[in-house]
Amino acid sequence: MVEKTKFNIDFMNLRHIFTVVSIALVLISAVSLATRGLALGLDFTGGTLIEVAYDKAPDLANVRQELAKAGFEDAVVQNFGTDKSVLVRLSAKYDEKLVTRVLGILNAYQDKVTLTRAEYVGAQVGSQLKEDGGLAILLALAVVAVYVAMRFQFKFGIAGVVPLVHDVIVILGFFSVFQWTFDLTVLAAILAIIGYSLNDTIIVADRIRENFRRLRKGDAAEIVNISINQTLTRTLNTSGTVMVVLIALFFFGGKMIHGFATAMIIGTIVGTYSSIYVAANMLVGMKVTREDLLVPVKEGANGEEEQPPDWLNRM
Template sequence: MSDSDKKPFDFMGLRKIASAVSIFLVVAAIALLAVRGLNLGLDFTGGTSVELEYQKPPALEDVRATLTEAGYEKFVVQNFGDDNLVLVRLAESRNDKLAEEIEATLTAGGDELKLISSEFVGSQVGEELKEDSGLGLLIALAVVLIYVGMRFQFKFGIASVLPLAHDVIIILGIFSLFQWTFDLSVLAALLAVIGYSLNDTIVVADRIRENFRKMRVGDSEQIINESIHQTIGRTINTSGTTLVVLFALFFLGGEAINNFAIALIIGVVVGTYSSIYVSANLLVALGVTREDMVIPPKEGAGEAEEEEQPPEWLNRM
């Protein structure tokens, strides 16, 4: 039996189960966000930023251990610019001598370093950043709706935006469940997930549109099922190679980008699922048909064809 004769896997046969799973995950994520909330990082809550320069590149794990032993609880330690430069960000404090205390604590641990600068960011700035971040996500989804609606059809726009919201809500729910720190790097990962998932969804949507115009038999579910079958290999290959890179970032990139990598890993997995099931499910639910795919005739097309007909005397030759 040739590949063309093989019956494709019935993806749409599982669409009711997939719908139940998606609804459960989204409702659970929203409940977690309402009850537990997000463990917001210093980017959103405000705090003190201390920049230090070491004589020799320090082990960041040792720096964190020294600060923990000294009684500091909520802080972030990372390199910036150079291995000798260390940025320490701590939860909000109006102690004017906090930077000097951090320098003294780390110096007492046996390291040779000097204080470069310190800066305090109030909670009001963090609150504004949180509001702007949420607005940025909403604008991104609105732009996607307009773009896909113009490129394909309005039903495709809805079937593209709702899966993106589905992906973002589930990621936020998982971060709320495990209370992983949500900071600007995770926000950047969410925006990247929107772009990744949208790309996957558009590939499937483009094939669905093409098959609606090309296939003369079969209902909407059969055509969508065939379209998913034709693109599933590309989807799996793309997701697999992306996950290889993301796992490398997670295991080798260090603590500073761990949450960024985790958010992207979850996003790629959920985004791949949603581009296959959530988006296609919505197209079936919205009742997409061949008529939605018909290309409207251009004005004056008939007149142009008449004008392009060769003269009668030429046809006699």
């Protein structure tokens, strides 16, 4: 019995168009990354770190505004420990005159600002962070490939990993094309999106596998369409709930997590899209069949064919 659904959208009818869209997005992202690169934040490039203490808790937005007026548009301002302790990070190389100038700007905005420490954070740490971050992404993709291939089938393994690579490249492409600052919060968002996109892909793949075994009629495209429509309500509810939170963070979360919220919003949209028009599309393109999903028959000790238990074929 086929599960009823209020949706009856022919997603696979447009799969060739969206294949071109996906390829174009990946190519644009790859070219931009190769030619323009990423606008790396202070977490990766290094810079000057200045910690100051206030008598009264300052308004961080005003502190950023005053520094921007003085020419420090890229200054990262955040509380450190307490609301009276403020950490200012600048991309400029450490210099005592620079520290004195920043203190003068802060004192002009609010009296009784005391310097706690001032030091230079080298790019060596940033280089290690870049290597570790790239390794984390590659390791996550490798583990996902093994997991999906073991849980489903080889074709599903490919269709599970390619969308994740697609999502990562497209997110990085947006940050490269628009030269948005790429820092550790954005890297964390990308790793989170890998998990989110994988979860969405697994839900769709699980329903496709189930319908291949339950439905007696229909080719791969028809069964994939039915499966996507059956899971569409769940997908829209999940994505919609996540987007409400992310939009709130984007507008009201402050500058420190602005990049994280931006990457997550893009990743949520792209991840939902790729579950349909990359993962499911690839399964149709690779011509997955019922036979691909059946547990192979083994010969018993007496030479007779030994049928797998029903529960195994229902997995």
